[in-house]
Amino acid sequence: MAPSAVSQERHSCDALNRWLGEQLKQLVPASGLTVVDLEVEGTCVRFSPLTTAAGTRGEDVDQLAACIQSKLPVLTCTLQLREEFKQEVTGTAGLLYVDDPNWPGIGVVRYEHANDDKSSLKSDPEGEKIHAGLLKKLNELESDLTFKMGPEYKSMKSCIYIGMASDDIDVSELVETIAVTAREIEENSRLLENMTEVVRKGIQEAQVQLQKANEERLLEEGVLRQIPVVGSVLNWFSPVQASQKGRTFNLTAGSLESTEHTYVYKVQGSGVTPPQTPSGARTKQRLPGQKPFKRSLRGSDAVSETSSVSHIEDLEKMEHLSGGQDASEANSPERHPGAPTPPEAEQTGALQDRAQRLEDDRPQVEEPESLR
CATH class of the missing domain: 3.40.1810 (SRF-like)
Incomplete structure (x- = not known):
């Protein structure tokens, strides 16, 4: 070695x-x-x-031995999952496996955003913001794993440290959740920055258009209408038919639009449907009470559970049918105690006819003379 x-x-x-x-x-x-x-x-x-x-005391020694036995499965499970975690992170785009020998947990991972300078060892404010949001999202899942954020082993860049595993963990689901969540945080941050820039430019454009519209209005009304007393008299004799012009800012298109159709069609909308929010990571179906990142139960358990449920449903159906049959018999007219029911009488007659036919078809054997 x-x-x-x-x-x-x-x-x-x-x-x-x-x-x-x-x-x-x-x-x-x-x-x-x-x-x-x-x-x-x-x-x-x-x-x-x-x-x-x-x-x-002796009780303390016994308690110490019991605690050591309870911690051994945790150490064994963590050691078994380390290599699998490293392979999953290495094969996932956007994630970097950080080899930190001083960390006792499953491993350390860092998300590489679009503007990440891989050659630099200095702290990255944008990456730190993404990892802080990622840590918050992971802790909100309420799993059995512990997560913490800290600087990388050999640099000042932020990383996510994953603690010890006390049970069988689905490493592929864990790595996929980390990658998808970090990517969503980065995209939402960029969307907010782009929207802020679009709104700022929209406000500037709106100010320019309002100033231009005001100048056009002054030219249409004339100079006399701007004089306080004369303008009031002119407006009284010949009022100005001013059309209401407005602007609405479309965040989806990032442009200013006229509000004329809003005044004409008050009930109808703008006709622009906002884009749907991406759903993000695919949601894994979990059983009731199953925590995140746990491996699914074995197929035999699921089959046995399904078969038991179907057996209970069959019993309920049989009870329902028997109850309906008893009710129909109770509502039927009274019969003689010894008299058979119509279905039973028909079945008895059919059996008797069949026995008679078999008796007739049987060949007749003559008795020997010694027996006569």
Whole structure:
């Protein structure tokens, strides 16, 4: 094994042991555990009963052993999912896998936006804004995973750190959710910036058109109508038929439009239908109570559940049919206790006829003389 690979594996083991030691210290503080860094073995969790014998009891040791057993599946599951997470992130466009040996979780990922300078190691304000929104969206999903944002291991760019996995996680769904959510945040941010620029230009254009319309109105009315007293007299004798002209700003087209059709057709709309909002990531069908990023149940469980439901429905149908048959018999006219029902009488007659035909068709065998 190459020295770099050995060093990286040791750093990963040190991070996991450091996480385990911190967890055990919080869960069993009376055990007196300490996390030490040894030159050869690396990071270890030290339990020294002699130094903590005064405050440690037998129950504390049992609790410590139980906590270690409960944390081992978490460590095993996290180690198994690390390589799968790396492959999924590497194969997803727009995501960059960050190799941080000091992080004990599943892994670290960074979203590369359109204006991201990949050669720079300085902090990126736009990327930090996108990752902050991404972190908020991921925490709102209320999954069993923990997410945090921080700078990259070898640079100042923001990244998303994914914590330990306590159960079987659907890594492909996790990576897809991160990529789609980050892309939506970037697109919404650019849409807002473009809309702000469009509105600013629209306001400037509206001001120019209003000023031009005002100048045209002054030319049509003439100079005399602008004099206070003379203008009032002229307007009284010969009022000006001024047409109401307005402008409406269409955000979809990004242009100013006349409001003449609005005055003519008050009930009708502008005829412009706003575009539909993109739906984003495809929603995965989950069972009731299933948290995000969990793998689906096995097919046998689903089939057994479906078969049990169908069996219950069949029983309900049989009860319904039997209830209807009892009601029809109760409403039928009274019969003699020994008399069969019409269907039973027909069936009995048919059986008797068949037996008679079989008796007639059977060949007659003569008895031997010795038996006579």
